Amino acid sequence: MPLDLKGLVTARLGENYALHERHLNSTLVHVQRIIGFDHVYARAQGAYLYDLDERDYLDFLSGYSVFNIGRNHPAVQSALRDLLELDLPNMVQMDCSLLSGLLAEALLKKTPPHLDSVFFCNSGAESVEGAIKFARAATGRTGLVSLEKAFHGLSNGALSVMGDESFREGFGALLENCTRIKMGDLAALETLLAKRDIAALLIEPVQGKGVYFPAGDFYQQAQRLCRAHGTLLICDEVQTGLGRTGRWWGFEHWGLEPDIITVAKSLSGGYVPVAAVITRRAIYQKTFSRLDRCVVHSSTFGRNNLAMAAGLATLQVLDDENLVERARTQGAELMRRLDALKEKHSLIKEVRGLGLMIAIEFHEPRELALKMGWKLLHKVEHELFAQMLVTSLFQKHRILTQIAGHAMDVLKILPPLIIGEREIDRFVTALDAVLTECRSFPGPIWDLGSNFIRHSLKRSAVEPVGAA
Numbered sequence: 429m430p431l432d433l434k435g436l437v438t439a440r441l442g443e444n445y446a447l448h449e450r451h452l453n454s455t456l457v458h459v460q461r462i463i464g465f466d467h468v469y470a471r472a473q474g475a476y477l478y479d480l481d482e483r484d485y486l487d488f489l490s491g492y493s494v495f496n497i498g499r500n501h502p503a504v505q506s507a508l509r510d511l512l513e514l515d516l517p518n519m520v521q522m523d524c525s526l527l528s529g530l531l532a533e534a535l536l537k538k539t540p541p542h543l544d545s546v547f548f549c550n551s552g553a554e555s556v557e558g559a560i561k562f563a564r565a566a567t568g569r570t571g572l573v574s575l576e577k578a579f580h581g582l583s584n585g586a587l588s589v590m591g592d593e594s595f596r597e598g599f600g601a602l603l604e605n606c607t608r609i610k611m612g613d614l615a616a617l618e619t620l621l622a623k624r625d626i627a628a629l630l631i632e633p634v635q636g637k638g639v640y641f642p643a644g645d646f647y648q649q650a651q652r653l654c655r656a657h658g659t660l661l662i663c664d665e666v667q668t669g670l671g672r673t674g675r676w677w678g679f680e681h682w683g684l685e686p687d688i689i690t691v692a693k694s695l696s697g698g699y700v701p702v703a704a705v706i707t708r709r710a711i712y713q714k715t716f717s718r719l720d721r722c723v724v725h726s727s728t729f730g731r732n733n734l735a736m737a738a739g740l741a742t743l744q745v746l747d748d749e750n751l752v753e754r755a756r757t758q759g760a761e762l763m764r765r766l767d768a769l770k771e772k773h774s775l776i777k778e779v780r781g782l783g784l785m786i787a788i789e790f791h792e793p794r795e796l797a798l799k800m801g802w803k804l805l806h807k808v809e810h811e812l813f814a815q816m817l818v819t820s821l822f823q824k825h826r827i828l829t830q831i832a833g834h835a836m837d838v839l840k841i842l843p844p845l846i847i848g849e850r851e852i853d854r855f856v857t858a859l860d861a862v863l864t865e866c867r868s869f870p871g872p873i874w875d876l877g878s879n880f881i882r883h884s885l886k887r888s889a890v891e892p893v894g895a896a
């Protein structure tokens with residue numbers, strides 16, 4: 429009997445957290461319970477999730493930027509249904525599939541002309557691994573430079589260029605000769621590059637952790653130094669790519685000409701994992717340099733038809749619905765409205781971002797009562813204040829957002845690029861209400877903070893394996 433998937437979902441929806449606690453990441457379940465995110469969603473559409481009672485939740489998290497075109501887009505669904513009906517040969521491996529050729533062609537129409545070659549894989553981290561290997565093979569060097577606060581994924585190579593120490597803790601030795609510099613520190617970069625053993629400088633044009641980007645010409649100068657010293661520039665566009673920042677690629681804001689770019693997340697249409705490394709033919713061929721090296725870097729599922737169809741359909745939706753332009757205009761409007769809240773709420777330090785990748789940073793407020801609450805939370809853990817706002821926006825206003833990283837007072841939003849006036853208004857009104865509520869200390873919103881303190885998130889979840 430074939431699997432009755434619809435029946436299975438209907439019968440067991442609601443067991444989600446119990447199943448995960450038993451068989452998957454129980455620590456994550458624990459954290460979701462503490463921060464009040466342990467909800468069961470029954471369906472999703474566009475910018476909204478819906479629970480079993482059909483209550484809507486505004487998704488300003490977008491699965492960490494997977495849903496640039498919104499959830500369950502009918503055009504992607506239709507392409508995937510068509511693909512299944514075609515019964516195409518898939519992953520023959522020793523052939524050249526049509527759809528991967530077509531997706532490569534479509535992606536290259538969106539990149540500058542000097543980039544002409546594509547390698548497909550399955551995740552952002554895997555695209556970063558590929559970019560590192562391509563850069564090492566092309567330059568014959570091993571060194572890598574990245575920026576403080578960088579996030580490039582959690583596999584071992586990507587972890588080696590991670591800018592946040594906490595992600596590396598407990599995993600032992602990683603790649604050698606990886607150095608991190610401060611964004612803006614050209615002198616440090618030049619000193620490192622002058623040694624002439626650095627294969628690549630990796631940047632996220634807008635950093636995912638904290639939404640930081642340089643105000644001046646640091647990136648342009650860094651690119652100049654890379655060229656002068658034979659180092660390649662890798663732009664990790666896993667989060668910033670495909671319109672997120674109001675341009676097709678984040679690097680366009682600085683007029684950069686990267687040697688390699690990485691793409692993932694939204695290319696999937698929110699359905700099928702797909703990622704790509706895009707580079708110049710001369711770099712690409714240094715990896716696939718001999719006939720016996722034709723699969724020296726490859727990935728079994730890399731060019732699979734479902735992923736390619738999802739990618740093709742997603743690029744078309746981005747074009748058809750003019751979503752890159754929409755991210756720019758809606759992002760500008762959202763930031764203008766958020767910026768206006770600064771006058772009313774001394775807690776807001778800065779609103780920054782590009783397109784619909786936006787951070788709201790907070791600082792110690794002027795008002796005495798507020799100051800007390802602020803100080804109390806900051807004595808325990810730095811990011812608790814932002815977490816308190818995230819939880820409050822969720823519980824009281826049914827809006828999903830996130831904290832922007834460890835030890836930061838930063839709330840981050842990544843709405844789908846399809847949002848309009850209704851969604852902007854709902855978010856700005858909710859944030860205004862939450863910040864207004866913060867003025868009552870002690871008060872219900874600060875009780876959330878106290879609850880986090882009771883469950884200090886750094887508490888050990890398990891004894892180390894093999895511990896006495």
Ligand SMILES: Cc1ncc(COP(=O)(O)O)c(C=O)c1O
Pocket residue numbers: 492551552553554556579580581582632636664665666667668692693
């Ligand atoms: C800039 C950047 N690079 C790489 C990654 C890793 O992507 P994945 O989670 O698909 O491995 C992420 C994920 O958030 C990212 O934001």
